[in-house]
Amino acid sequence: TSHTVLAKEPHSMDSVSSSDAICTSEKIPASPRRGPVSPSPSKFSLSPKLTRLGSLHLTLSQATKATGNFSPSLQIGEGGFGTVYRAQLEDGQVVAIKRAKKELFESLRTEFSSEVDLLAKIDHRSLVKLLGYIDKGNERLIITEYVPNGTLREHLDGQRGKILDFNQRIEIAIDVAHGLTYLHQYAEKQIIHRDVKSSNILLTESMRAKVADFGFARLGPVESDQTHISTKVKGTVGYLDPEYMRTYQLTTKSDVYSFGILLIEILTGHRPVDMKKTPEERVTLRWAFNKYNEGSVVDLVDPLMEEVVDSEVLMKMFSLAFHCAAPIRADRPDMKSVGEQLWAIRADYLKSARRGQ
Numbered sequence: 001t002s003h004t005v006l007a008k009e010p011h012s013m014d015s016v017s018s019s020d021a022i023c024t025s026e027k028i029p030a031s032p033r034r035g036p037v038s039p040s041p042s043k044f045s046l047s048p049k050l051t052r053l054g055s056l057h058l059t060l061s062q063a064t065k066a067t068g069n070f071s072p073s074l075q076i077g078e079g080g081f082g083t084v085y086r087a088q089l090e091d092g093q094v095v096a097i098k099r100a101k102k103e104l105f106e107s108l109r110t111e112f113s114s115e116v117d118l119l120a121k122i123d124h125r126s127l128v129k130l131l132g133y134i135d136k137g138n139e140r141l142i143i144t145e146y147v148p149n150g151t152l153r154e155h156l157d158g159q160r161g162k163i164l165d166f167n168q169r170i171e172i173a174i175d176v177a178h179g180l181t182y183l184h185q186y187a188e189k190q191i192i193h194r195d196v197k198s199s200n201i202l203l204t205e206s207m208r209a210k211v212a213d214f215g216f217a218r219l220g221p222v223e224s225d226q227t228h229i230s231t232k233v234k235g236t237v238g239y240l241d242p243e244y245m246r247t248y249q250l251t252t253k254s255d256v257y258s259f260g261i262l263l264i265e266i267l268t269g270h271r272p273v274d275m276k277k278t279p280e281e282r283v284t285l286r287w288a289f290n291k292y293n294e295g296s297v298v299d300l301v302d303p304l305m306e307e308v309v310d311s312e313v314l315m316k317m318f319s320l321a322f323h324c325a326a327p328i329r330a331d332r333p334d335m336k337s338v339g340e341q342l343w344a345i346r347a348d349y350l351k352s353a354r355r356g357q
């Protein structure tokens with residue numbers, strides 16, 4: 001399923017090798033099914049103050065009313081941890097409300113509270129904004145801004161009408177890079193998203209991208225001499241940093257790896273791992289890297305996108321993506337530099353497109 005999540009305890013004996021992970025489209029059951037998650041000290045805890053978080057003050061009955069009593073007709077999505085509804089408030093404002101799944105309630109508590117605590121501190125146009133939070137009785141609701149135009153994956157699949165053109169694809173990549181740069185460098189505390197993927201990128205009507213779903217996000221190292229944090233491996237197969245999988249050491253470079261995989265997906269339209277494809281195309285990173293080395297970069301471009309893009313521009317985009325997805329984290333650039341490089345490639349692209357007119 002597309003929602004299961006890989007979770008691996010540090011130092012556990014039943015370790016999963018990265019090749020196992022790559023060969024399966026199904027993700028290893030998340031920690032909820034492995035029994036209660038022990039709250040780690042560095043993770044935020046749910047404090048009573050949280051009910052007052054965010055700029056929106058809704059009661060449970062107002063939220064219930066706004067979602068038509070959690071009506072299936074207002075359901076816009078379902079993730080591993082909850083169901084998402086589109087809701088209209090009394091003043092007409094449209095919001096998204098994520099309701100925690102009851103059967104996973106106890107084990108979800110940390111996931112959900114981590115999302116709330118992190119979202120509350122964030123204010124950036126490329127990151128989905130938290131508006132409010134309700135924790136009452138056996139309901140946990142997160143209210144966020146509603147992003148109306150579906151996920152990046154839906155657009156790549158052609159489920160949302162017009163196929164994204166090349167300029168839109170670069171702009172989406174730039175937005176995601178800016179959102180992640182903010183999390184890594186400018187947020188009050190360093191935040192690592194841990195689940196950067198195309199179904200977590202939401203698009204606005206003007207096709208600008210916002211990074212969503214902070215359910216797995218973690219604070220980065222707090223001590224200045226600390227280079228990484230050691231933690232359970234979480235994320236989605238295909239996007240997971242192999243060094244993090246091997247060592248359990250999490251750094252911002254794990255998001256950079258996932259971003260590299262996402263960039264290849266944006267350019268090719270291929271999911272990171274697709275068992276329906278031929279063996280040589282199954283693992284998109286490997287397929288793209290081989291084609292790139294053969295000099296056949298033009299074969300990699302999403303066939304749904306009819307535009308002919310300058311091959312120099314394509315080479316630069318793929319080269320940046322492979323750099324981000326380098327096996328060793330020290331070889332990966334930081335997100336700020338990725339944003340700057342994308343910006344420069346976009347300028348080259350616009351020049352080449354003007355020449356071609």
Ligand SMILES: Nc1ncnc2c1ncn2[C@@H]1O[C@H](COP(=O)(O)OP(=O)(O)OP(=O)(O)O)[C@@H](O)[C@H]1O
Binds near residue numbers: 002195202212
């Ligand atoms: N703020 C929002 N505005 C509009 N649609 C949203 C919003 N948040 C989520 N959605 C929709 O709800 C779906 C489910 O979101 P959710 O974050 O719960 O799960 P997911 O990312 O698909 O899966 P998982 O959390 O298991 O990785 C999204 O794919 C998207 O279609």
